[in-house]
Amino acid sequence: MFKVREESLQHLEIAEYLIKNIRSGTFGVNEKIPSENELCRQFQVNRHTVRQAIARMTNLGWVTPLQGKGCYVNSLTRPIQYVLSSKTRFSENMENNGLKHKSKLLDWKKERPTEEERVNLELSEDEMVYRLEILRYVDEKPISITTTVMPDKEVPFLEAYLNEFKSLYSILLEHYQFRPIRFRSTFQASLPMLRDSELLEIPESIPIVQIESVMNHPSGSPIEYSVARIRGDMHKCLVEF
Amino acid sequence: MFKVREESLQHLEIAEYLIKNIRSGTFGVNEKIPSENELCRQFQVNRHTVRQAIARMTNLGWVTPLQGKGCYVNSLTRPIQYVLSSKTRFSENMENNGLKHKSKLLDWKKERPTEEERVNLELSEDEMVYRLEILRYVDEKPISITTTVMPDKEVPFLEAYLNEFKSLYSILLEHYQFRPIRFRSTFQASLPMLRDSELLEIPESIPIVQIESVMNHPSGSPIEYSVARIRGDMHKCLVEF
DNA sequence: CAGTGGTCTAGACCACTCA
């Protein structure tokens, strides 16, 4: 129960030394820390020990190693405040934070919903849905992947408007004349799937926030079910009651 | 951008093999997977390679290695649904989920607030606060650490009631005749600090959800500022609008 | 005591980046 576990953990000392130097600014943001071999010489330890220290720092979100280049100090991530209310949208939130943003449609399909989607959207067995996968950027950096599912019947011929994709909500407003209203959301901390970490360009050990939401048509019926997977180190979600 | 990165990643293959066997039930929940040396023999690889595979599985939340004992498959964590509204409390939420729960007061102090606490509680420079650290258990397992700060003036002589600590809200209700009301909360995914991982008995790579909340007195003034750090793999927070 | 996971060394080859 009361573990002691001190003594002779060189990799922890190396990690602490490096973090202290990042904190103090000796290694600045977006700069390189010394190479693995350099650190081996400095601390007179094996490369494996240095790599353990760097793995730890990577997990804690301090640095990102890049093959062939070096190990870079992550930019300070004062988290973006994302306000969740019945009305707020991604783009409005980013504009409130004064941030440049954009969205990219990775893929879309028209197909049968999964069981979960069917339940959340209150659909019958044979109805079809549009499934969109959207990658969102802030300041040119990818920050979230969202899978959005909408019933076919509510947004007929949606594909006609997807070629020039800017924002899902602008399409809905422009071509279907409505704004979805957030009905409920759940939050969960998780770790990225392989595909997430590739698209978001983060190591697999950085936590992500998964937000599942059900949005309603202004008339009250559920119209959109979305699952967003967001970099956890760059976000803070605010809910007011 | 389009990384290939396949070929010769033995540790990924080993991890996938083990995960497949956990999924299929070959290695059951709370059972041991084969020891590192055993896996070395099976796959004809170096122990370091096996350890990489296990590190990955640990990060992904599949197993927990215990020194001297073995590497155990984590119990399936269908997440607990935690409803956030202006009124819900920890204990009510757990009872709604039909779960046994308890709270333990780790520590308390009466001291000056930090700048952040002062702002959130709208206090003047010289006011004092009670700071409580509470560890909560569900089914006898620790799941969250909460630091709760309340202004001294609102709960005078609080220490008199802390000896027989069961639940903060029962003390407030019984001795101060009020129930705090949730005003706002922020969510963030994060990784545990060293102390968190010790108290929650989780590896440092399992994500946690940090929920910061401001609670109001029914009369409207802020009365409690709390920061809860919760195992991310066991929780889902639901917000309705 | 034997078996387990945790730490560390010494050295190898590879894939990638950049000048």
Place this chain on the structure above:
DNA sequence: GAGTGGTCTAGACCACTGC
């Protein structure tokens, strides 16, 4: 081609668990 991080081998000692 020199330097970087990524993978892997071979072998050592330690701390901890259980019988």
